Amino acid sequence: MLNRRNFLKTSAGMLAGFYAFDVKALWAKEKSLGRIGVQLYSVRSLMEKDFEGTLKKVAALGYKEVEFAGYYERKPQDIKKLLDDLGIKAPAAHQGLAVFEQKLEWLLETAATLGHKYLVCPWLSPEMRTSIDTYKKLAASFNKFGEACQKAGVHFAYHNHDFEFETVDGQIPYDVLLAETDPKLVYMEIDLYWIKKAGKDVFAYFEKAPGRYALCHVKDMDENGKMMEVGKGKIDFGKIFAQAQQAGLKHFFVEHDQPVDPLQSITASMHHLKALKF
Numbered sequence: 001m002l003n004r005r006n007f008l009k010t011s012a013g014m015l016a017g018f019y020a021f022d023v024k025a026l027w028a029k030e031k032s033l034g035r036i037g038v039q040l041y042s043v044r045s046l047m048e049k050d051f052e053g054t055l056k057k058v059a060a061l062g063y064k065e066v067e068f069a070g071y072y073e074r075k076p077q078d079i080k081k082l083l084d085d086l087g088i089k090a091p092a093a094h095q096g097l098a099v100f101e102q103k104l105e106w107l108l109e110t111a112a113t114l115g116h117k118y119l120v121c122p123w124l125s126p127e128m129r130t131s132i133d134t135y136k137k138l139a140a141s142f143n144k145f146g147e148a149c150q151k152a153g154v155h156f157a158y159h160n161h162d163f164e165f166e167t168v169d170g171q172i173p174y175d176v177l178l179a180e181t182d183p184k185l186v187y188m189e190i191d192l193y194w195i196k197k198a199g200k201d202v203f204a205y206f207e208k209a210p211g212r213y214a215l216c217h218v219k220d221m222d223e224n225g226k227m228m229e230v231g232k233g234k235i236d237f238g239k240i241f242a243q244a245q246q247a248g249l250k251h252f253f254v255e256h257d258q259p260v261d262p263l264q265s266i267t268a269s270m271h272h273l274k275a276l277k278f
Contacts, residue, residue: 076114
């Protein structure tokens with residue numbers, strides 16, 4: 001029979017052990033992605049034929065966010081109603097550089113209607129990549145776009161391919177864009193396939209420019225460099241997502257540039273990401 005002293009001593013030891021276990025369990029708890037998004041460029045062939053029906057199928061797959069790559073001549077108000085009816089949000093949209101240069105006011109008005117938080121320049125034509133001076137001029141333009149976006153309550157971002165990591169005039173253009181743009185005005189949408197395709201270390205860039213990668217494109221790569229659905233290649237997404245806080249990642253968009261079967265492609269990627277723990 002326990003006396004009072006032994007009882008208190010035993011109880012204290014059990015309680016300490018409980019809290020020690022609880023803390024370890026907390027630190028060991030696996031994480032998973034919350035809201036998974038899709039870049040609608042992946043299903044563009046379907047969007048062209050059936051805009052509303054395709055968005056309904058995307059929502060039915062469990063996608064909670066979409067990133068637009070064109071509005072297919074629909075009115076922003078009509079698109080917003082459809083998104084609300086489907087229970088999905090559109091935190092980002094891609095627009096060509098010429099749209100930022102020539103129709104920025106319209107772009108900002110559209111973003112306000114659709115609830116975009118990020119407006120992303122997705123690509124540079126070959127004539128825009130001819131020299132480091134060209135990239136520096138682009139960086140200056142990006143800062144101006146970023147300032148205008150910030151005043152309107154949204155953010156400007158740039159999406160990479162692999163060409164930005166090819167040496168030009170003895171420098172890496174992507175590094176120049178990072179250095180020449182204001183981190184308070186210009187975010188980066190990191191494409192996890194293309195930076196891998198370029199042979200660069202995504203973790204080194206997270207360390208070099210922490211907090212700047214608010215969005216990412218999630219697509220896989222096989223051993224031959226071919227683009228694949230998420231989970232069918234060799235990219236360790238769990239390891240990357242574990243550094244989301246350092247990188248600043250908030251939005252994760254599945255994408256495949258040239259899928260054989262668009263719906264099958266985004267379905268397979270969704271299934272893998274929903275099961276992914278990191």
